[in-house]
Amino acid sequence: MEKLQKNINPIPVKTWNWLGVNTAVLEADIPAITDYSKQPVTKGSEKGVTITDIRLHRDTIKFMEKKMDAGASEEMRDFVKKNHNSGYFIEIEEGEKIETPIILQYDLDEENPTLIDDHFILAHENSEATIIINYTSSCIQNGFHSGVTKVFAQKGAVVHLIKVQMLADQDTHVDAISAITDEKGQIDFTLIELGALQTITGCRTQLVGKNSTGTIHSLYFGDKNRKIDINYVQTHQAPESLSSIEARGVLLDHSQKVFKGTLDFIKGSSGSKGKEEEYTVLLSPNVRNRSTPLMLCGEDAVEGQHAVSTGKMDENKLFYLMSRGLSDVEAKKLIIEADFQPILEKIPVIELRDAISTYLRRRLHHV
């Protein structure tokens, strides 16, 4: 067992230490890493896609990794590289448009309580694919997941990566994504963080190609004593690049959340546009909600904006629904589901969308 990682998920520019947002501290000890023996790939054998063990491609991806930000932290990246017990190199061939989503389903259980996964997605020129990685857990003891996913969208390629985390209440989830887009490349993330006792998750996209695009749509849900630390960074390194971050969340009980979202316009990114929005609904007097929307700008000819809004649920909406006969709890559930719906609709697999809705409804029973 080893202790780890006090300085994970750092924001790109530090601020006052007393606010506690500069980095995250992993509170659980890392358990002994055992094998993960299940086969996670459930779909994705279509023509134009190859999915192979990442260890066979270390040399291929080395030069691409060098260009990438560390994501959560160097320390964590090294830990995953050294200890990973699952990992795939997913390659989409040039010009191929993959219709069926590629799905990796990871499920922690008593025989597989630890997962350290390391993935690399390479979308060659003008290819297109959707990849879904879903983490669930039926662990009775503390499950542990730590993973790194890297994405490289070459010229004109489009990658939609969906990550859904519905781990059990006592589990730990530490996840980092690093991504790079070439000219006219596009990487869209849909990131759903619903479970685990502690979640530390980061996503960094470097828009290195002219006219490239990076978007993040994110949902989080905190209840009980959950702690969530989210760190998204969109770095505009090329002219006329576009980015957006949209996050929505609900906090109740004694849950705590830190949301860090950064738009970074590097010198030379003229004509770029970035937008960030975070909207949090608070449903308990005991929650703690921290937001850190950073905007860093070294280029004059750009447009950046961010907005954060936090508060109680809209009283007018509640009143309206309750005047139509719904109970307080039913009305709140409906409003939350409606708030989440635009992001959930980005998941193209209906069964998964339904599973998330069912999971959320169960968790919302006491709002």
Place this chain on the structure above:
Amino acid sequence: MDKKKTVIEDIDRGLYDIKNEDHYRYKASKGLTSQIVLDISKEKNDPEWMREFRLRSLEIYNQIPMPTWGPSLHELDMDDIVTYVRPDTEMKGKWHEVPDDIKDTFERLGIPQAERESLAGVGAQYDSEVVYHSVKEELVKQGVVYTDMESALREYEPMIKEYFMKLVTPNDHKFVALHGAVWSGGSFVYVPPGVQVEIPLQSYFRLNSPGAGQFEHTLIIVDKGAKLHFIEGCSAPKYNVMNLHAGCVELYIKEDASLRYSTIENWSRNMLNLNTKRALVEKNGSIEWVSGSFGSKISMLYPRSILKGEGARAEFNGVTFAAGGQVLDTGAAVIHAAPYTSSNINSRSISKGGGVAVYRGAVKVAPNAHHCKSLVSCESLMLDDLSRSDTLPVIDIQNDEVDIGHEAKIGRISEEAIFYLMSRGISEQEAKAMIVRGFAEPIAKELPLEYAVEMNNLINIELEGTIG
């Protein structure tokens, strides 16, 4: 054809850069040792408790590491800083008694004229000591106290002992600990209950001595139901050695009282400005900060308002103009520590020629501070790709009965706004001019007239093309 860019001229500092010969009655040795602190304490004839306080602050200073965030302070070498310079004069109550060279400096800065025309009282500090102080007779009759800190320490010792560095304690950060050890000069204001001071008081801090530090302490207590507008101005000529400003401002606003605290900060480009300002606001009280940051090489300045009583309010209006070679890391923090409190932060920044403007802010809502509201708005104009503009706000909320919003923007002048104005018959050039001038207007309109004029002189905008 390349699009022409808006040209914003550098600040003409001619007026501020005039330096006097370095006359002094006493000057501490360079550096920071317990002997130097004891020497300052002896020179100032401190009471015993203040001498001990200084030494304890020095110990804390030596224990606290340099900040691990913010601009680099590697150029600061305390071994090269003189922490105390007593000018070659006593404090005077009439301008004609002030030595000519010092008086001329303040004349050039327009302080005596402002006093005659629009102020109820003036304090003028030169290097480490206040050299001139006056307050209108009618205010004295109403019980208003406006004096220098050294006199206050003698004449109002129990009150000073009760409030001095209780709101900003030496443990807060390294430069406050430094301040606690070597402070000198500054102003003390007490406004009795119910007294409305309708015309402003002003303190002006001028640092003349090269390589010196200025560590003035401002303590203001606005008692129940009272009202005050206090203006602070500061400047220094430019030398080739680094100067340091680590002042401290403590503001106590009692129940139903209100204070407006306006600052135009225009230090020279060899100055490290590491000032600390804090206000404690009780029930239904209000603090209003108006802040213009133009000078210094590096500034780290974030007025903090602690809303301690129910219904307390804070407002911050700040504008920052960072030119080449400057890092102006400024902002505001508000702690909502009671129910039904509200805050409004409005920050504008302009950076050009390699200047770095940073907005660093925090809004913190305590678990008991239900039904509080806060709105933060930051806008930045960056006028070339040599410059930087960063926005680093943090919002920390610990209950659910709140209404908190934050928004920030950076970018070009809106084409729609230009189109709208042109559709109303205004030329394109004038439309652009109006929009750029309007950018700083929300802050400028909050300043007293003479300061608004100074700010307009500082931001001399010559419109030739578009922003961006």
